Amino acid sequence: MNIKQIIQDAKDLRSNAIREARRQCPFVRSRGVDFVYLDEDGNFINSAVGIPLTQSYILDLIRRNAFEGKYFALTGGVDGAVTFEGLDDGDYEPWIACWDTDDFTAADVGL
Secondary structure: HHHHHHHHHHHHHHHHHHHHHHOOOOOEEOOOOOOEEEEOOOEEEEEEOOOOOOHHHHHHHHHHHHHHOOOEEEEEEEEEEEEOOOHHHHOEEEEEEEEOOEOOOOOOHHH
């Protein structure tokens, strides 16, 4: 596993979640990408919300915050609505599809 593969997995998982959401609702919106910090048992500790899905940004998060968690993951979700306007006026279904990468460590990405 390396950072490029993790990012590609996240992109693929996000695309699959969007396709799944479109089967349920004609209008969908991605909730973006969150970087999640996990303890040694895989339990949630903290997260950075709405991050860019870039190698440099993710590696920088790991370098600056490795003390926050033993494991990390990328995660996100998709909202869906019957009308386009529904996505903006609150008339939507939140989290109709979700995705997350396998957990990884700093060592997995060469840090």
